[in-house]
Amino acid sequence: MLLAFAAGLILAFLLVPVLALFLRIPPGDLLSELTSKVAVDALIVSLKTSVIAHAVVLVLGTPAAYLIATRHFRGRALVLTLIELPLVLPPAVAGIALFAAFGRTGLLGGTLEAFGISIPLTQTAVVFAVIFVSSPFYVRLAVSAFESVDPALIEAARTLGAGPRRTFFRVALPLATGGLSAASALAFARGLGEFGATIMFAGSLQGVTQTLPLAIYAQLDLDFDVALALGAFLVVVSVAVLLTVKLLPSWTRFTLISLAPSARFDSR
């Protein structure tokens, strides 16, 4: 009885605010607020920066994760820890760190300045911030996805004449698809919601660097209904991401069958 009460209380505490987003004004008004200039600008900025950042994360993160998962090199544990560091770093620290590195007076800022490149307060800065917070998510989970592929299958591909590239594309990648998709969805959601590092490093300029979360913050005092509409929209996106992750195993179930007793090697 007491247990049910505790469970009910915490569930209500989690759900009521989310429901309140949708119940405060009629659904029709929520939709029309989404077509306001500030909302559309934020949607475009968020979509553009998230897609670019996510593409970079996938293209660089996938091979990196495969390398870390399959090679046993010196300092591997250290590399993994360094990748995990941004996961636990407060977003404000990420923001100030990006400034320290790429700001005008930062570590690499001078070099970039010489090439006529200035990153802070631009859309590039948003992309940097998103990559900085979402790539560790993706890489860490992708390493686990590749680690769960039976090493005997990778070795079997090699003995069947497949070089490292063919082995990666025909065996490792398809077998890790389920885990990689989940990692990708979670990292995308994390990047879309990025706030602290972005507002410090990229600012909140409507139509340029003002992403959805930044627009919600900016509209809080100006037009509460727009803020509500953007919040409701992000809830819908988040639910979609969660469902994607939860449903993944059902259409990539074969990855689990493969992991029947993996090869036992005596004297290793």
Added chain:
Amino acid sequence: MDTLHVDFARSLRSFRLEVALDVDGVVALAGPSGAGKTTVLRTIAGLERPDSGRVALGRKAWFDTEARVDLQPEERSVGLVFQDYALFPHLSVADNVAFGGGRRSAELLERFGIEPLAKLKPGELSGGERQRVALARALARKPGVLLLDEPLAALDSHTRARVRGELRGILGGLGLPTLVVTHSFEDAAALTDRIGVIVDGRLVQSGSAADLVAGPTTPFVADFTGANMLPGRARATGDGLTEVVLADGSLIVSTDQLTGDVGAVIHPWEIGIARAMPLDSMQNHVRGSIESLVPVANRMRIRVGPLTAEITAESAVRLELAPGEIVVASFKASGTRLVPLA
């Protein structure tokens, strides 16, 4: 057929693995688990690197510390059948077989009778079917060497007996240097006549199954080989038993149902020794002179004709057995197991 030359050394955790052997035809490497057998296969395939030595097929070196050669696994002409087969779970049977070489796959599917399974995924196959797919996949690449890691270990005992016979026929017909690794002496004996026994990283003895049973040079080999194996030809008798005509023309009877060329396997402790033909339930009798008497712990190992029997040391004393004396070795039909030698 080129010969596979293997000669390498590698320090492992608890011992040093040193192997030198030439493989042309089917050779089995048998030994207890942890003896380094699998490491030998993985080293030949290029999945592990030895400290020093040479691996070559014919005149083509795959690994040679002196010549600084170390080919990648995909550059070695080798087919490796993994212990658990390591079939690609996301690919159909046909795609698995075609992975290493597309053109021969249709022919191999037909040859191994797995054509009807072509569209299935490995998860839908039985153990015996998986093994055939793994073998077909390894052969599709037209390898110069075939390596099999415990090919029978993943099968249940019923399937195992049947597959053992099939596999001997298939391997013998390939005309490839083939190295089979197994922890079971019986499996090794059923698959080939050339067996090397490996213990703690060293090849302690090699020869035919009969040689190893008859003349073990170390206590381990004596214990490992355990059983007698008498080759012969089996046919069913009217009363549900199987009659085996041995090479010397004598007859023995077994309760196993099998016909054709077989090995009759009898464990030494199933054999009794008597001074005269006994009147008891035993159906099989071999009369011969005692060739040797070797004490093994509290038992006496006695060689009579083609058989090795083990009786208690006490009984040997009571019967006053000595080399050269004529005795009768008897064993039950139900203690005589038959393995196919087709």
